[in-house]
Structures are given as structure tokens and as C-alpha cells.
Amino acid sequence: MVVQRALVDAHLQRWMESLPKGTLYEPMAYLLSLPAKRVRPVLTVMGCELFGGHGKDVLDEAVAIELFHNFTLMHDDIMDASPLRRGRPTVHAKWDVNTAILSGDAMLVKAYQLMGANAEVLSIFNRHAIEVCEGQQLDMDFERRDIVSLSDYAAMIRLKTAVLLACALRIGACKAGAPLDDQERISSFGENLGLAFQLRDDLLDAFGDDDRTGKVSGGDLRNGKKTWLLIRGLELEQHLGRNVLMDQLRLPSVQRDAKLMVQALREYGVEREAEIEVARLEGIAFAQLDDLDGPGRSTEDLRILANALRARVS
């Protein structure tokens, strides 16, 4: 993991140093300079290495994926009106909305420029890039809807978050010449890892230790954000003839009691259910790796990365 990360960091650094001066490019360099785990480009390198390729031959594609991811962050932050990202001002807060729109656009073009002209790679990338936009659209649509089902929510998270991990891995595997069924397996690993990661993150927000996460517990709940936990909590509450969550949601968000909401989720059994769902998703993910392990081929690096991600949010 350390080796692949170093390769990615060096390549990204070189790319950033090649940027022209000016208002169009400075926001890209700024956003890319914020602390980040570089999970996606590292996955591209690992996906390539797993199937016998050299990591250094897929660094352009790896950095292209990271640029695409950061383009989505720059524009999502405008749409969510988020003032901060990783404790630093977002691009539209530091510059202005127009700069963040245009610099994001140019970053998407730059991602394509780096992705190259391999037909199979481009086809994978285009398909997943559109899915990520569809996921963000669903997320915005859901905010205006009163009722979102658990399966609607899972479909949204799959598109918005999980498919880009699958895409990163698959592009690496594709460049190494992996057969299609192996590409499907490594994609499925990435997608289920992404779904599990998101649900762990939601769990952490509600039930995590404030000191460890650095966030106030239940922030998502207080904001009425339709996460897996809140959607499932509202379903169960109705079956149980209770109304703690519903009553809280009727209050203005500043008056909501997050502790009470967390307590209700625990009582209804939502925490336990979510933990089981995380384990189920991770089970699917790791089963793909089991299938891919074989003579002369090791998924160990991917397992180490996956476990590091789990540790961060467990």
C-alpha cells in the first residue's frame, strides 16, 4: 500500500507542477493539496498489479480518476453549499461559485486528457462517470422527497459513491489485460467495499466517539439527512407505533435532540441491523478477492487497503 501510494503521490505532484498559472488552475491545485487518502488511484494501481501489470504503466489513468473525483467534490460542494472540506474553505468559499464551476469543468477535461485514448478504458470511465452524475442527481432529488425507501437509498449510494471505486479498480485491471469475468469480480469487490464504507461512515456519525471522529455525534441525524440509519429507523418506528424520530424531524433542525434520536435508533435495533448489513457487504466484497486469489496472484495489498479503510471508520 505504501509503495502504490508513493507512486501515485509522485505522479500527482508532477502533474500539479505542470499546471499553468491562473485562476482556472489554482483551485485544482488547492483542492488536490488538501489531505486525502488517494484511495481511488491506489486502487487503480493495485487493480493493475493484481493482474500482472506494472503500477507505473497505469499512473496517468490513476491520477485521471483522482482528478475526476476532485472535480465531483468541487461541484458537489457548491450544490451542497458546504463552506468547509477537511476543515479548509471549499473552492467556492475561498474563490467564488463561478470560479468553482469553471475550474471544476476544466478539471473534468483534464481528467479525460490524462485518461488517454484506450477504447476499453474510456468506455469503462464514461459509463461510470455518467453513473456518478446520476447518483448526485438522485441525492438532490431525495432531499425534496418525504419518503425514500432503503432500496432507493442503496441505489443512490451505489451510483454516487461506490461505482467510482469499482471503476478505479477495473481500469487498472483492464490495462493489465484482465479477462472480463475477472474485471467483473474486481468491480464487484470495489462496489461492495464502497457501499460498506459509506454505511460504516453513517454508523460512525451516529454512534461514533466524538473525540475520535472530531465531529459532533448525530450531525447527520440533526440535519435530517436521509441516511440508511434514518430511513430504516423511520420504517421500524412506524411498525412499532412509535414516533420519536418523526417528532424530532418536525422540529427545526437547531431544536432537534440528536442524543434522543441516536437512542431511538439503538432501541429500534437499527444500529445492530446496520452492522449486520456492513458485514454482509464486506462478505460479498472479500468473497470476490477469495475467488481472485490463486497461484502467482495475491490480493494481499487490496486486503490491507480494505482493512485500513475499515479501521478508520470502525
Place this chain on the structure above:
Amino acid sequence: MVVQRALVDAHLQRWMESLPKGTLYEPMAYLLSLPAKRVRPVLTVMGCELFGGHGKDVLDEAVAIELFHNFTLMHDDIMDASPLRRGRPTVHAKWDVNTAILSGDAMLVKAYQLMGANAEVLSIFNRHAIEVCEGQQLDMDFERRDIVSLSDYAAMIRLKTAVLLACALRIGACKAGAPLDDQERISSFGENLGLAFQLRDDLLDAFGDDDRTGKVSGGDLRNGKKTWLLIRGLELEQHLGRNVLMDQLRLPSVQRDAKLMVQALREYGVEREAEIEVARLEGIAFAQLDDLDGPGRSTEDLRILANALRARVS
């Protein structure tokens, strides 16, 4: 021209009918349904035919260029806070800013999806797509600057407007297998045609007949928009020791007298200078076509298109 336009319209129509339902795609179909001349995709088809290719073999690329152009319109309209485009509500006015940001993003991905995986075509497209973003950035930068020189302005218009015409033609030529020097010539035709077109448009805004243009004369001047005419007018005014334009610009825009400003531009000789500049740019453009004409090769369709563009804004 009619034939190429019909090919483009039919292909674009098929593409629009293939779009999924939903908030992400409806704004694309809406914007593409507004009346438009389809100059860029028609140029791609003509660029291909000029060098012996079949127009139908370049329709994906032609429509990709039109999608890219419409993506820039969708985002530029947000940045300019424009409520109307061709007399109809802009996407961000009809839906909202977030929808216009995201639908525009997805439209750019769709443009790439249609552009395909030809390395030479992609390289041309990527290079020009970045230039268009750089042009829009310069345009926004200029709004905040007091002094913009005529050469700064020309550089901005070249990037923001003219290079996409060059790109459209060059991609058509490239697909037909045109040698690089011919690609350069047809690019230069497109770029100079674009520069001339923009300057004609500025002239029309200031000196055009209200009844013909459907716009109020001098709208750009009243808004203090830094066009070629205003920049050159301010330069000449200083040399002449006059101050009509400067005095008007110091007033709030609603109090400005556009007629007085137009009159000053005429007196200073700016109208005449701009007409000479248009003729110079068109001279360069048509000289490229002269060079390209030859046995078994006719630039007639391109000349007809260029003249139709001139007639509209003369």
C-alpha cells in the same frame, strides 16, 4: 449546407430520443431543442467531406461538438446570471442552479462518450476544450479589471469562441485523414471566421438596425461590456483628449445614453476601424480556402456557410 444540416439534425434527434428520463437529462434535451444554427456540427461534417470523407461517418463527433457547445452555454448562463437564451428561460432559471451545474457536467461526459476513442481526434478535442475554459476564465477576469487591451480581448475571444469552430472543422478533417498542414489551414479558416463573426456581432449590437436584430441598439455599450468597440473607443478617446465614453461609464448603467456612446464611436472612427478589421479577418479566413481548393476538392459548401453567417450579422 442543407444536406449536412439535415444529417446533423437527424443524428442529434436520434441522440436526444435515446436519453433516459429524469432531471439529469431533461435540461439537455430542453437546451438542445431551442432554435440553433448548428454551425459547429455542420462544420465538422463539411470538414470531413472536404477531404474526401463521408459526412455520415463523422456524425457522432459532430453531435459531440454540439453537446460540448451546449454544455458551455448551460454553465456560462449560470456564471453570467442570464435569465434568457433565445427568448426562452435558461436552464438554471427554468430549473435551478444546481440542476444546471450537474446536467451540464453530465452533458460534458456525454460529449466525450460520443466523441469516441480515436487518439488524434481526442487530442484535438481535449486541447480545444481546455482553451474554451481558459477563454471563459479570461472573460470573467476581464470583468473585474479596469483596463483590457485590444490584444487581451482578441486573445480571450479567440479562446472562448473562435477555437471551437476550428476544432469542429479540424476533427472532421482529421477523420477524413487530412494531412497536418491541411488540418492547420482549415483550423485557421475556422478561427478567423469565428473572430470575424464575433466582431460583426459587436458591430451589429452598436450600429445595427433595432428592427432587424430584435435587440435594443447599444445594449452591450450601456452595460459597459468590454467589447472590441468599447476598448478601441476608450483608447482613441484618450488620444483625442475627449471623454464621452469615460463620462458615460462613470454613470450607473440605467442612466447611460447608448445613442451618445454609439455616436462617439462613430466620430472617433471606431466603426470604420472595426469594419476594416472584420474584412482583414475574413480575408485571412478565405485565403485558407483558396489554398485548399484544388482538383477534385471544393470549398464551395464552406463558402456558402460562411456567407450565410456574414449575411445574418451584416
